[in-house]
Amino acid sequence: MIIRYARHLWPYVLAALCCGVALYAFDWRAVGSVIGRADWAALGLSAVPILLIIFGLGTVRWLAVTGQPVRFANVVDIYLYIAVVIAVASQTPMQLGESLKIKFARRSHVTFTTSTMGFLLERIVDLVMVFWLAALGLAWRGDFGALAGIAAGCALLGTFALPALLRFIAWRFADTRIGNLLRALSKDALPPSRFAVLIACTAGKWLLVAALWRAAIQSVGIGIDFPTSMCLVSVVTVVATLSMVPGGLGVSELSIRALLISFGKEPFQAEAAAIAVRLLTPVMIGLGLIHLPILMLLRRIQPAPNAADSKAGQASGQAQPAGAKIT
Numbered sequence: 025m026i027i028r029y030a031r032h033l034w035p036y037v038l039a040a041l042c043c044g045v046a047l048y049a050f051d052w053r054a055v056g057s058v059i060g061r062a063d064w065a066a067l068g069l070s071a072v073p074i075l076l077i078i079f080g081l082g083t084v085r086w087l088a089v090t091g092q093p094v095r096f097a098n099v100v101d102i103y104l105y106i107a108v109v110i111a112v113a114s115q116t117p118m119q120l121g122e123s124l125k126i127k128f129a130r131r132s133h134v135t136f137t138t139s140t141m142g143f144l145l146e147r148i149v150d151l152v153m154v155f156w157l158a159a160l161g162l163a164w165r166g167d168f169g170a171l172a173g174i175a176a177g178c179a180l181l182g183t184f185a186l187p188a189l190l191r192f193i194a195w196r197f198a199d200t201r202i203g204n205l206l207r208a209l210s211k212d213a214l215p216p217s218r219f220a221v222l223i224a225c226t227a228g229k230w231l232l233v234a235a236l237w238r239a240a241i242q243s244v245g246i247g248i249d250f251p252t253s254m255c256l257v258s259v260v261t262v263v264a265t266l267s268m269v270p271g272g273l274g275v276s277e278l279s280i281r282a283l284l285i286s287f288g289k290e291p292f293q294a295e296a297a298a299i300a301v302r303l304l305t306p307v308m309i310g311l312g313l314i315h316l317p318i319l320m321l322l323r324r325i326q327p328a329p330n331a332a333d334s335k336a337g338q339a340s341g342q343a344q345p346a347g348a349k350i351t
Contacts, residue, residue: 035117035268042274046298050281054292055299058244062300067243071304074236075311078229079107085225086125088218089142090134097326098132104319111312114305115271122146131323145222151265153226157234158258164251233257240304241297246289248297256283277302 083103092098105128113121126139231254238253248256260279264272272279277298284294 035270038267039269039273039275042269042278044274046274046277046281049278050295051292055296058246058292058296059299062244064243067239068307070239071236071307072311074232074239075308078232078236079103079110079312079315081225081229081232082106082110085146085222085229086129086142088221088225089145090129090138091218092129092132092134101132101319101322101326104315104322107312107315108319109312111309114308117268117270119147119265146226149222149226150230153223153230154258154261157230157254158262161251161254161258164254230257236304237301240300244296244300246293246297246300248284252287255287256280259283271305 080103083099083106086092086102086106087094087099092102105125109122109124109128112124113119115121123143126136126143129139130136234250234253234257237257238248238250241248241253260272260276260283263279264276267275269275277295280298280301281291281294284297285291289297
C-alpha cells in the first residue's frame with residue numbers, strides 16, 4: 025500500500041523539491057528588478073492573439089482526427105471546449121487533461137473509440153513533433169551535437185517505428201480495451217489529407233508556443249532568438265512530461281534556468297526568463313476559461329446535433345478528402 029501511495033505522490037514530492045531548490049537558488053532581488061521592468065502590455069498584446077490562434081489550430085486538428093462534419097454551430101462548439109480543455113490540461117500531468125475532449129465530444133455523438141483514438145493520435149504526434157523541433161533547434165544553433173542527434177533519433181523512431189510498436193502493444197494486450205483501441209489506431213490510419221492537416225496544425229501549434237515563450241522572455245529585456253526558443257520549449261516540455269509533475273511546476277523553472285545558462289545567459293537573466301514563462305500560465309488559464317460560460321450558454325440554448333446526422337457526417341468525412349472537409 026505504501027508503494028502504491030508513493031507512486032501517486034512522487035510527482036508532487038518532486039514538484040515540492042524543485043520549488044524548494046528554486047526558492048533557494050534563485051537571486052530573487054535581481055529577478056524582481058528584471059521582472060519589474062517588464063513590458064507587460066506588449067506581452068499581453070502578443071500573447072492573447074497567439075493563444076487564440078493556438079485554440080483555433082486545436083479545433084481544426086480535432087476536426088481532422090475525429091472526422092466530424094464542418095458546420096458552423098459544431099465548429100463553434102468544438103472551438104469553445106477546445107479552448108477550455110487546453111487551459112485546464114496545461115496544469116495536468118503529461119497534459120492528460122486533454123482527455124476531457126472525449127467527454128465533450130459525446131454531445132456531437134462522436135463514439136468513444138473515435139474520440140479516444142483521436143486523443144491518442146494527437147499525443148503521439150505531439151511527442152514526435154517536440155523531438156523534431158528540439159533536433160532542428162539544437163542543430164540550427166550548432167550546440168549540443170549529441171543532444172541534437174538523440175532528439176533526431178527519437179523523432180525518426182517515432183515517425184517510422186511507432187505504427188509497428190502500436191501493433192505489438194495491441195497484440196500483447198489483445199482482448200482488452202486498450203488493446204482494441206491500439207489495434208484500431210494502428211490499423212485504421214487517417215486518410216493522407218487529414219493526416220497532413222494533423223501534422224500541419226501540430227507543427228503550427230508548437231511553433232506558436234515557441235513564439236509565445238520568446239515574447240515572454242523578451243518582455244523582461246532578455247534577448248533570445250527563435251531557434252533557442254524552439255530548443256527551450258522542446259527540451260523543457262519533454263522534461264516536464266517525463267517528470268509527471270502537474271504543469272511542470274518547479275521542474276520547468278529549473279530546466280529553463282539550466283538551459284539558458286548553458287546558452288550563455290547570466291543566472292539572474294535565466295531565472296527572470298523562467299519566471300516570465302511561468303507568468304504565461306495564468307494568462308492562458310484565464311483566457312481559456314473565459315470560453316467556459318459562453319460554451320455553457322450556447323449548449324443550453326442550442327439543441328444537440330441529431331445522432332443520425334452526426335454519424336452520416338462522420339461517414340461522409342471518411343469517404344471524402346480531408347481538404348474538402350475542413351478547409
